[in-house]
Amino acid sequence: MNYGPLLFLGILFTLASSWFGLVLMPNRQLGALVANTSTNDAGAVVVYPQARSGQAQQGAELYRSLGCIYCHSQQVRPEGFGADIARGWGKRRSVSRDYIYEPTVMLGTSRTGPDLTNIGERQSSAEWHLTHLYDPRITSKGSIMPPHPFLFEKRRIGAGGASTNALKLSGAFAVAAGFEVVPRPEARQLVEYLRSLKTSFDLPEAHLPKKESGDDANAKAAK
Amino acid sequence: MPVPGLILLAGVLAVPLAALWALRWAASHGELGHGDRAALLPFDEEEPVGTATDQILNRPAKP
Amino acid sequence: MSAPAKPLSALMPGDVSDEHAKRALLAEIDASCRVPLLFFFVSALAWLLVGTALALVSSIKLHDPAFLAECPWLTFGRVRPAHLNAVIYGWASQTGIGVTLWLMCRLCRVPFVAPGLATVAALFWNLGLSVGIVGILAGDSTSIEWLELPRYATPILFFSYALIAVWGVITFRLRRERHLYVSQWYLLAALLWFPWLYATAQILLVLEPARGVVQGAVNWWFAHNVLGLWFTPIGLGAIYYFIPKVIGRPIHSYYLSVLGFWSLALFYNWNGLHHLIGGPLPAWMITVSIVASVMMLIPVITVAINHHFTMRGHFGKLKHSPTLRFVVFGAVCYTLTSLQGVANSLRGYSEIVHFTHHTVAHAHLGVYGFFTMVMFGAMYYILPRITGREWPSLGLVSLHFWACAIGLALYVGPLSIGGILQGLAMNDATKPFADVVAGTLPYLKLRTVAGLLLGLGHVAFVANLVWMLCRVFGPYRQPVVDLITGNESPAAVGK
Structure with missing residues (x-):
């Protein structure tokens, strides 16, 4: 290669090939996926997935801003590939359709902490989530997740008595007498987002396991 | 066969053919020649082949 | 070989034909x-x-x-x-x-x-x-x-x-x-590939986000190619220049380098989606990336053979040249990290190490062990020549090299093993997650120690450079050419 033309063509052609294959083709194949509409046993129409509500979406922005993705994935690998389903991280594998309404798809590449695909169903208690965010070691011994005290306000208990929203802290995590820890709006948004992460919906390309979707089986039998 | 499939097939065939043509063009225009001389390009008359450079560590003390 | 071989001087441009100018x-x-x-x-x-x-x-x-x-x-x-x-x-x-x-x-x-x-x-x-x-x-x-x-x-x-x-x-x-020399192909390719990658990713991920997991595909096409089509070509281009230049011997086989370049250009850019093995994307996308990842064996082994045979008989020069030390260290790490990358891309192995600290160790072997070390080597060569001053302390050069080399080994070795153990534990559903986390702690602590060593190396390098720059701006101390070439060859005497 002594002169430029062959080199330039080769350089452009090689990258164009994977741009075509790994950028354009995925867009063609997956870019037009729509939500799945089905009827549940009660006869109600179920549309899945759905766009997130306001507060949960604000929480998603916090999830992005705080970089939760660097330790938590949001993808369940298929049955028999790893132990994702055996660990209860999801009832079925994740599929492309699960993500169509995510403004930023945060699949994640690290599981320093557990997968969060289905955390809203695995742990639905807002109080647990708030306490866990304040200091993960209160609820999960040995956790190396960073505490998020900045999502909470530590304040002197007012004349009206302790807030009903105050975290119940005891032992080594208790605050000084006369003080309380209450969640800021950001903490509530983040928890709403986490509680919105639910994927236990039956999809034609990824069915829930039989015992979970007994209703579906009945519906088929009736036909 | 649907139209996108045909376009894809045509692309799959056209790309290697274009690559082969480019290779032939390159060979006939001397693009692939002079390899051994091109390997000498880092060297010049100031620092010809056989001249080691950057030998600064662990040298005996200068007389 | 269409043209008859000419002496090298014929390759020189006309306007520098004058002996003095050359x-x-x-x-x-x-x-x-x-x-x-x-x-x-x-x-x-x-x-x-x-x-x-x-x-x-x-x-x-x-x-x-x-x-x-x-x-x-x-x-x-x-x-x-x-x-x-x-x-x-x-x-x-x-x-x-x-x-x-x-x-x-x-x-x-x-x-x-x-x-x-x-x-x-x-x-x-x-x-x-x-x-x-x-x-x-x-x-x-x-x-x-x-x-x-x-x-x-x-x-x-x-x-x-x-x-x-x-x-x-x-x-x-x-x-x-x-x-055009081999290095120039790599450098030109990097200069052209990078803006294409960055613009595509910026548009499809940030400005007008693509729908759903298309983002995942674009993300890893981009991220892996920043390594493969930006840092790797620059690093390899530098190796192809500095090894021959320091030891004073042309590259072993020019034709192997042609093969190495084109196979890298063909295969590397298809690698990215092996980061999504088991993920929610169609199997063909991931499979094509795994195939391309395995094909990377061709450019990697080609380049390794070429560099090894170039160095053969000249390993003694590693003792004297800081540039050669860092660059050869980087070249070896390139081979290692690429082979590790091929293994990581296989489904069975990925099932274990995906999502673990193993990936972090692998990334550091590539970006640090290979690229950063080659760049250190290049800077050791370039800086004295552009400033006209020699490195003031050779002790600091050695400290830099050994702190980084040992620090990197301490970083990558244990964390790779720790990552495999972490993956095995995580794939055993009977093991509580807290135990998986506890198992990684010794390796994470060792990583901090390794990071301190790397930091020590960086401080040594920066101190040496600051010292050198003080000389540039201060009074004239000593001529540089005498020291930097240090040639055994008579051709350089009297420079």
Whole structure:
């Protein structure tokens, strides 16, 4: 290669090939996926997935801003590939359709902490989530997740008595007498987002396991 | 066969053919020649082949 | 071989045919690079120190989560991407651009054109990056891996890069050496591939996000290619220049290098989606990436053979040349990290190591062991020549090398093993997750120790450079040519 033309063509052609294959083709194949509409046993129409509500979406922005993705994935690998389903991280594998309404798809590449695909169903208690965010070691011994005290306000208990929203802290995590820890709006948004992460919906390309979707089986039998 | 499939097939065939043509063009225009001389390009008359450079560590003390 | 072989002097451009001018050409080119290159290198090293500090904070947080936990700016999920972007775009990219500009000047045989243009580019690059890193710490990270810089920072980087591209085109057009050396193929390819990658990813992920997991495909096509089509070609281009240049012997086989270049260009850019094995994407996309990852054996083994046979009989020079030490260390790490990458891309192995610290170790073997070490080597060669001053302390050079080499081994070795153990434990559903986490702690602590060693090496390097620069701006001390060439060959006597 002594002169430029062959080199330039080769350089452009090689990258164009994977741009075509790994950028354009995925867009063609997956870019037009729509939500799945089905009827549940009660006869109600179920549309899945759905766009997130306001507060949960604000929480998603916090999830992005705080970089939760660097330790938590949001993808369940298929049955028999790893132990994702055996660990209860999801009832079925994740599929492309699960993500169509995510403004930023945060699949994640690290599981320093557990997968969060289905955390809203695995742990639905807002109080647990708030306490866990304040200091993960209160609820999960040995956790190396960073505490998020900045999502909470530590304040002197007012004349009206302790807030009903105050975290119940005891032992080594208790605050000084006369003080309380209450969640800021950001903490509530983040928890709403986490509680919105639910994927236990039956999809034609990824069915829930039989015992979970007994209703579906009945519906088929009736036909 | 649907139209996108045909376009894809045509692309799959056209790309290697274009690559082969480019290779032939390159060979006939001397693009692939002079390899051994091109390997000498880092060297010049100031620092010809056989001249080691950057030998600064662990040298005996200068007389 | 269509043309008859000509003596090398016939390859020299006409306007430097005068004997005196020829002798002065290298020095003239080097001196012309001084201002823009010093700007790139010094700011790259500043980012290296910033990146190292951020890395240490993140590393400590992983085994001591209460460390600096009060401040949202310093939470792990912000410090870690700030570290990544500081070292990738601040350190590695800037030093890579610096080395690229110098190699282009030397191989095109033209003095640095428009140094003002390149200096302005460096200025804007640092401005954009500073805005971006502060943005990440303030909470504006996009959380798209390798593309975290907020959207208001990237146009500044684009502007800077456009100036560098203009510079590249001008230099290429003005070249006085028609023939292109291996290094130039790699460097030109990197200069053309990078803006394409970055623009595609920025548009499809940040400005007009694609729907659903298309983002995942674009993200990993981009992120893996930043490594494969930006850092790897620059690193390899530098190796192809510096090994022959330091030992004074042409590359073993020019034709192997042609094979190595084109197979890399063909296969590397298809690799990215092996980061999504088991993920929610159609199997064909992931499979095609696995196939391409395995095909990477061709360029990697080709390059390894070529470099090994070039070095054969000259390994003794490793004792004397800091450049050769760092560059050969980097070349060996390139082979190792590529082979590790092939293994990681296989489904059975990925099932274990995906999502673990093994990947982090692998990334450091590539970006640090290979690229950063090669860039250190290149800077050891370039800086004395553009400043006209020798490295003031050879002790600090040795300290730098050994601290980095041992630090890297201590980082990558244990963390790779720890990652495998972590993956095996995680795939055993009977093992509580807390036990999996507890099992990684010794390796995470060892990583902090390794990071401290790497930091020590960086401080030694920067101290040496600051010392050297003080001499440049201070009184004239000692001529450099006498020391730096140190040739055994009679050809250099009397320079």
